[in-house]
Amino acid sequence: MVYAQGALCRRLARGSVPPDGRVRITGLPRTLDPGSLRARVLGASGVRVTEARVEIEAEPLGPDTRASEGLRHEVERLRDAYAAAAERRDRQQKLIAEVSGLRPVPPGRKREDPHRRTPVDAWLELADFVDERLTGLHARLAELEEALVQAEHELSVAADRLDRASTDAASTHVETTVSAVLTLVGTADAEVETTTETEPGSESGTGSGVEVELEYGVPGAVWVPAYRLTHRQGDGTGRLVLRASVAQRTGEDWTGVRIALATADLRRRTDLPKLRSIRIGRRQAAPAPSGWREPPAGLADLFTGYAGAGPRPVRVRAPGAAASADAPPVAGGGGFMSDPVPPPPPAPQGYGAAPSPELPVPGSAYGSSPEAFRRAAPDVARSGPAQPGGRPRGGGMPFAGAPAPAAMAPMAPGAAAAPPPPPPPPGPPQPSGDELDYAALLLSGPEEQAARRGRLFPASSFDAVAVEYRRRAEAVAGLPLPGHAVRPRESAGSFDHRFDAAARADVPSDGTWHTVTVGEIPVGLRTEYLCVPSVEPTVYATLVLSNATDQALLAGPVEVTVDDDFLLTAALPTLAPGGVRRVGLGPAEGIRVTRRTNLHESTAGLRNNVTVLDHRVHVELANGLARPATVEVRERVPVSSESDVRIEERADWTTPPEGAGSEQHAPGTRVWRVDLPAGGTAALDGGYEIRIPAGKALVGGNRRS
Template sequence: MTAGTAPRWGSALDSVVVYAQGAVCRRLARGSVPPGGRVRVTGLPRTLDAGSLRVRVTGGKGPRVIEARVDVEAEPLGTTVPDASHSEVERLREECAAARARHDRQVRLIDEVKALRPVPPTRRRDDPHRRTPVDAWLALADFVDERLTRLHSRLAESQEALGRAEHALTVAADRLARASTDAPAAHVRTTVSALVTFDGAGDAEGQAGVEVEYAVPGAIWAPAYRLTHRQGESSGRLVLRASIAQRTGEDWTGVRLALATADLGRRTDLPRLRSLRIGRRQPGPTPSGWREPPSGLADLFAGYDAAGRRPTVTHAAGGAEGRPVPVAVAVAGAPAPPLPPMTMPMPIPMAPQGYDQPLTAAPPGYGAPPPAPMAGSAAPQAFGGGSRFPASSAAMAPPAMPAAPGRAAPPRPPAPAPAGSGPTGQAGPPRPSGSELDYTALVLSGPEEQHARRGRLFPDVPFDPTAAEYRRRAESVAALPLPAHAVRPRESAGSFDHRFDAVARADIPSDGTWHTVTVGEIAVGLRTEYLCVPSVEQTVYATLALSNATGQALLAGPVEVTAGQDFLLTAALPTLAPGGVCRVGLGQAEGVRVTRRTNLHESTSGLRNTTTVLDHRIHVELANRLAEPVTVEVRERVPVSSDADVRIEERADWAPPRTDADAEQHAPGTRVWRVELPAGATTALDGGYEIRIPSAKSLAGGNRRS
């Protein structure tokens, strides 16, 4: 069974995990397994990363997947009605161009009429002076004024028509830009599918189910919250919401959604620590999966070169992603040389038969980049031979090709240097890179290639401009401006990664705009506190002390605070670790008043009045006008001295701030009063401190300071 005749299985998008940039989608498909074992799972987007395709059998029992690769099909659409949005934009663009042409024509007519001037005839030397025809001049002026009046009225109408056409074109273009990209092109239908090959039959009914997983770019998200609380309660409802924008080329309809802060492009392979050895004896190089090319490889194309002409080349499927492999056709009359054993592309990354050593580098997989090529390499290495790595024998160099009739003999390619003779001086067998160990991406070079590439396998990674354009459009969603107070997940998550699963399925179109989705409810502890710093501002502020009682961190983002049914404000919530506490400001509390008065008394003490005593007295009054008791935290400060001769004595019942996570935010010398005020009650707080300094010294700026 060929790829073109493989039965098609329709797939449905089931779940999506949105990462910091990009997403991983999972589709489900089910159908009957044909005798050949090859099926085509359709419905994949054009922007998918071909290297991230993963296929697994669902249900636990059934056939085994032995190969999966991406295949792209395109067919023209001759009778399909074009998209209405594109047609509307084209129609409005033509109308706008016609309106602009009419406007420009009126401007040119006005310029031509303005240029009308009376030109007197040229006077000869012997001609007498003529009388100026005033009536003709006035008639011309009246004609110009009347003509300009009509033209300017038409110009105003054309300007209004042009403005309306440009506005309509702008609206239609914006609607088209915001439209979903999950739609085929106007003239070509592109079908992206996964060619899956099974090893075995389905269940008793011949059915089998698969789960197709792939990564796509063009998806971002940012966290947002909604906090609902009631006065006097110690708990509240914190709803986690996510602002998601995606332009992956497929609409996410009814999908199970999850949000992660991880980076899809981050390396996942661990570094390899090697031992340090002192001395001449060093361990041998790690064996690789490379082997020398078969003997007599160059003789395979002797008849082709002796024919003296280029026959037509047929193509047989077998390359990666359905790309054809060029194979030479034997020329009539030319002897067919015996075929030596050659390495052919294999469907899955496993070591081919005949290898003497096991592989040391795995094929490049999703999430793990391929190993870096060896230093000093210049050209891509053919799998099974090579001009890239030094060889261990001269047998790698192909012999000279016989000359064709009427032509000079082709030049003999230079033989590769023996092992250890290169500039790097590395001995041992070559080490192929990850791309050369990806057997499904290797393509057999035909006779039309260079002599050093004939009959050898090389990685074939052609550039697809259409796929590159799709990916560029998808990745443009990363340039969207973030909502107010929003922070990107990678910046707020720090060095840890978190995942949040939505409680319900969601719909997110592929239009590149922000959509808000409710993820779930988070249990948090709330405590209403009132803070004031009367030495700076005699105003009391209300705050919410929010504690994270879950095992996951709360990422930074905007939070909408609601008290009962009343919306209060939108604030910025910082990143809150599990068990952490932070304050969210609610603004001024009009029901709680504070008043502060200070008094300074200066005196001397000591046997000879050698010490100056600065006695500072502080009086703070609090009044609660609310209908419920409140807890007020009053913050004051005392001087801090680094001079041993200066002594500071406190006379108050205040205390230093609590030694918690917020203690680092307080300046040295901060003192705190915590007062419980019943409803409608008032209280007074008295405190102070004495500064004792030698009489020969004084405070910078004067001793009499508040």
């Protein structure tokens, strides 16, 4: 299901349930949103899903296992070839400049020496030599420039192919495998054989067994509608084929999948708000939070002996070993060394010992809830496992009792002291969803910070690589739209629509537009001709489309084919269910229109205090086509905002209908509808009078128009 931005994918896994009930489904995209993973068992098999989580693994790849490796090598080879061709061209240009600089230089003459005769033959021979040499050099330069242009063209083509290559395969030397680990409860068999499918209705699989449907959301998929209209002149119906231009960079190729298109926003929240009740009466204690329990008393005393033993010895690296970014500095000499860290804090005297001022410990006011702990020690919550000796990685805080980095550094003159952390909010703690996910909690060991030892913390959910993958995937939202294309959210308005493709399609993950045929939509169709002779004496052919289905037709480009001949590509406006719209086909040369006007000014009233402007309009139509034609002629009469300025019409024209689903017209628009036979003519006469009182009349200026 491709939404206005993003997609919701479904896969099917068939097989038998292993004894432990854990099934791993691999092959998921790297851009998968872990919070959107859903799994359910299809059919009444007596098996249900009790847990579903995402696991990410990485493993190195061989040099020949990457799909884009050949393209990358080809681009590098062509880049080297282009550089070599450019260098040859530059050398040739320098050689031409050197030969062009050859000039005869006469020898120096003293004042007492007589004048010498100029060796004209030598000058001419040098000129002939230079001309002959330059002719050959310029011919070679033309060949080198042509080779350089060819190399540049091949390089640009190869680079474009590499940029448009599918992101389904790994582009680096490390392959990241995203898997969905499911826990099934129910009837179990001896072994499991699972195959992932892209559609629940697929027939491939392992025969009878458990069918599990996996659903997940991915960013990086967009679509815009497009149409193809086939019409035969004289026929009241046509074939309107809905096609969609789909682009996706989700990290997996959609091969042989059923595609549905929706105009909804996948990122829009659909959960209902929680309304808190307000009660009047005796105050009651707040209920205890579900799933949260205070840490046991005396938890810090469990690691007293470990902290008192001092830092762990660190083995010196062997000579020539690669340095690690996380390895501590090593002094020269000796097989072991101690990490230079502050001394461990003194062991507390008992369960009620005073805690360290740097970090909260269990049982303190800051340690009563996860939120308060993170506010008190933000660096600890973000740091990884501690290095030997208690120094945390990633710039974390040291052991409790050790001086903080800010305290050890001298304060700059005039610098203000950091404000103390805000006090925790009153009431019971409110653990988040990550803190209540017990299977993902990790128990901090003795090497962690003093405030984290022996406590459960959620694993870090921040994945910079996943964020980068999603950022690249969402870049498809900035693709240039095809001609006359409109975003579905802009054309759908306040309603959402869904369109299901009739057949399977292939959409690779290359970030370019691919055309997918959705289906045929029956529409009412008739040909009419439209002209506004007061603006332009030209008749335009139009197709009047009426939507009799229960789905809206979104705005987009439509390729019009009349009598099996391609006519043009026009812009189709949004056509609501039951609505009628026009699609312009360009000027109709077979129908001519002529307009003549006449104005007569007079006075009326008891004292001739009313100016009467009598406008006469005469329109002639001539049908030169070999078939009947319906022509709509539009005129416009003035509209007055003054009650004493009257406008009287004298014509058989009509006012166009207004309302939902009708075409918008300017105020004062009037319409003639004329049915012209083949080769026939028609004359239309109309007019209106404008009665202006003397007090409203204009003095000077153009009062006639």
